[in-house]
Amino acid sequence: MMTDKRVDIRLYIKSENLNLKQIAESGQCFRMNEISDGRYSLVAFGEYVELLQNEENEIRILGTSEDQRPQWEEYFDLHYDYGALVKKLSECGDEFLKKAAAFGSGLRILSQDPFEVLISFIISQNKNIPAIKSAIEKLCERFGEKKRWSENPDLVYYTFPSPANIAAAKKEDLRTLGLGYRDEYVLEAARAVFEGRLDLHGLKSMNYEHIMEELMRLRGVGKKVANCVALFGFHKLRSAPVDVWIARVLDQVYEGRFSWEPYGDQAGIVQQYMFYYIRNCSQS
DNA sequence: CTCCAGGTGCTGG
DNA sequence: CCAGCACATGGA
Numbered sequence: 574m575m576t577d578k579r580v581d582i583r584l585y586i587k588s589e590n591l592n593l594k595q596i597a598e599s600g601q602c603f604r605m606n607e608i609s610d611g612r613y614s615l616v617a618f619g620e621y622v623e624l625l626q627n628e629e630n631e632i633r634i635l636g637t638s639e640d641q642r643p644q645w646e647e648y649f650d651l652h653y654d655y656g657a658l659v660k661k662l663s664e665c666g667d668e669f670l671k672k673a674a675a676f677g678s679g680l681r682i683l684s685q686d687p688f689e690v691l692i693s694f695i696i697s698q699n700k701n702i703p704a705i706k707s708a709i710e711k712l713c714e715r716f717g718e719k720k721r722w723s724e725n726p727d728l729v730y731y732t733f734p735s736p737a738n739i740a741a742a743k744k745e746d747l748r749t750l751g752l753g754y755r756d757e758y759v760l761e762a763a764r765a766v767f768e769g770r771l772d773l774h775g776l777k778s779m780n781y782e783h784i785m786e787e788l789m790r791l792r793g794v795g796k797k798v799a800n801c802v803a804l805f806g807f808h809k810l811r812s813a814p815v816d817v818w819i820a821r822v823l824d825q826v827y828e829g830r831f832s833w834e835p836y837g838d839q840a841g842i843v844q845q846y847m848f849y850y851i852r853n854c855s856q857s
Numbered sequence: 858c859t860c861c862a863g864g865t866g867c868t869g870g
Numbered sequence: 871c872c873a874g875c876a877c878a879t880g881g882a
Contacts, residue, residue: 600863698864704880705863753878758865795865816863848863 579710582723584634586645590655590805592679599680599849602806603693603706604733616713617685619643621722621730634838638735650681650808658839662846669826670843673850680845682810687773689733689765691788693800695758709733711750712759716742739763758793765791773806781809804841811837813844818851 597605597613605615613624622636634645662674697705701738716734739764747756765771776784784807788799800814813833823831
């Protein structure tokens with residue numbers, strides 16, 4: 574019968590200044606992984622997809638469909654003109670930013686789920702990126718929902734846990750995940766969201782300062798983590814997280830004289846170019 | 858085996 | 871306000 578015929582579920586999106594490899598290696602998301610040459614897996618929106626990019630910069634998303642287009646366009650921030658910023662930086666007098674923007678011209682700020690970003694960056698503190706990724710996968714395997722991919726039922730994946738699922742855990746359960754001293758922070762943050770003391774949905778419409786203030790009331794959430802949540806979870810593009818790498822740039826390249834202020838609502842993107850460049854520039 | 862990581866909280870100046 | 875330090879753990 575015709576209806577039994579298998580149809581590949583896929584979606585094509587196209588944009589300049591979008592490079593899957595750069596985004597996957599950018600340290601803003603922890604569940605996008607290269608599974609074979611140029612092919613990436615990703616769990617987002619509670620679904621597993623695989624991503625491919627061809628020579629014409631067209632992105633193919635396997636495992637989703639046309640009706641999800643708006644969701645993916647928002648995820649990859651397709652409405653924003655990153656090319657204009659890359660061009661602006663390429664013409665500015667700042668040699669370091671010139672090189673950084675050219676080097677990471679395919680970076681974008683993804684719009685991820687705020688709760689996932691919050692928990693992920695609480696875990697991130699004092700860990701390197703491979704360790705962050707494995708800790709998050711463990712958390713998902715333990716508290717997320719087990720699913721099988723629509724395109725290949727042999728492929729098992731786990732969604733990122735809901736606030737309720739983590740909040741219902743006991744301290745002992747979390748301790749076995751090897752999160753170290755961060756396990757209490759994760760538990761408390763999940764409980765705050767689950768019990769409504771922290772209204773992440775409501776924060777979406779709030780301004781940057783208010784978001785920062787609310788997030789930093791949580792134990793284990795300082796300025797850096799709060800900035801990451803504001804930038805990657807709430808898409809506040811003025812937010813510029815300063816981690817050890819960025820601090821090193823500000824200190825050694827700019828000798829402490831750098832200011833984010835001139836970049837306004839592009840500071841977060843500028844920060845991302847800096848971060849990607851300083852962590853990868855030695856390779857080229 | 859050592860070193861250090863997309864930090865934070867706490868303490869003492 | 872700022873420097874110094876403990877913190878649990880795993881990847882390199």
